[in-house]
Amino acid sequence: MAFQSLLDYINAVVPLTKKEETTLLTYVTKRKYLKGQFILQQGDIAQQECFIVSGCTKMFHSDHSGQEHIILFAIENWWTSDIGSFISQTPADFNVQCIEDTELIQFSYHNIEALFEAIPKLERFFRKIIEKAFVATQKRIVRNFSLSAKERYVIFRDTYPELEQRIPQYMIASYLGITKEFFSKMKRQLLKE
């Protein structure tokens, strides 16, 4: 069942007892969204952190001229949320929208402190997954500074081969920080090489 993938994921980082597993499940909820639906909208306050059981989402910022900038995709066994909004309960900078029908498990702000009281080792679990996410974003900043769009694309393709199959190219362009037109031109150049 759907909760098993979450338990497997957590157990790989901090092993839980059966009792803790049962307790944990009383704190979370399962939810399904359809392709196109928003899990979070910019300006709203994030009430949930989401673990994705199946499907695919994008997190993006809409700038003053209406352009979308994708900063994160998430598929099975990944997490998504505007963490800044969640932890300080302030308006979100980001939208989270489903690009496939998506099933996910939600951790809610209203009871996450109680969950940490109930299962203190989850504090360590969340520390570790945030550490990994932080390292990934820091590396992305450097790559955006030091590499060309073409080099960043090759790294993206090699790092997330599954994603390239599931996601429209104009979204990959947005994730790379370039326009879809330039992305198209770039790929043609790559083929010629």
Added chain:
Amino acid sequence: MAFQSLLDYINAVVPLTKKEETTLLTYVTKRKYLKGQFILQQGDIAQQECFIVSGCTKMFHSDHSGQEHIILFAIENWWTSDIGSFISQTPADFNVQCIEDTELIQFSYHNIEALFEAIPKLERFFRKIIEKAFVATQKRIVRNFSLSAKERYVIFRDTYPELEQRIPQYMIASYLGITKEFFSKMKRQLLKE
């Protein structure tokens, strides 16, 4: 004394008992570096996470053509380290170098697990500071995508007015992801407006 700034900083997030404070101090070490010295070099494995008591550091990546890309400055009451290298004990992507004489307090990889056993609430402390750092880097990625260099500079200046006084401009240019020459041109344009 120097350790007090660390204790104050931690107590603001997770209040410690006197006993815990004493315990904590047996796990950390104070160290001084001179301007120009490296706290960590790219390729080495980070053994420490550092809390800065006084002074100023830059963390940067040297790319294949030898160019420096600064991804973080740190002054009093900030943290610095290559977290990716520290948590997985792999070669660092970043250098950390002092741009002023710097005094700092080090948390070592070899005893940080023991420290978490001794004072479990530090797990929460580190989770919270990493969360904040993560949010900051994610916002930086969006700004790099959606704003011009001029807009990013104005935000930098407004967010860290102390930093602009202490740090040479060519390093601020590097932090913004532009060349020092373009930074110079940009500032002249800003004055004219």
Added chain:
DNA sequence: AAAATATGTTAACCTATATTAACATCATTT
């Protein structure tokens, strides 16, 4: 199956920022 919508390509032209190189100024060392 036609219409509508979403996705992808191409090409002409444009702009923000990089590169190179020369020079200016300031701080530190001898």
Added chain:
DNA sequence: AAATGATGTTAATATAGGTTAACATATTTT
């Protein structure tokens, strides 16, 4: 105080990537 090194400026030229607009091809919806 001269010399050295670190920092900052200017200007000419170059380029990665953006913009606009038209068209092409899938994929859904009716």
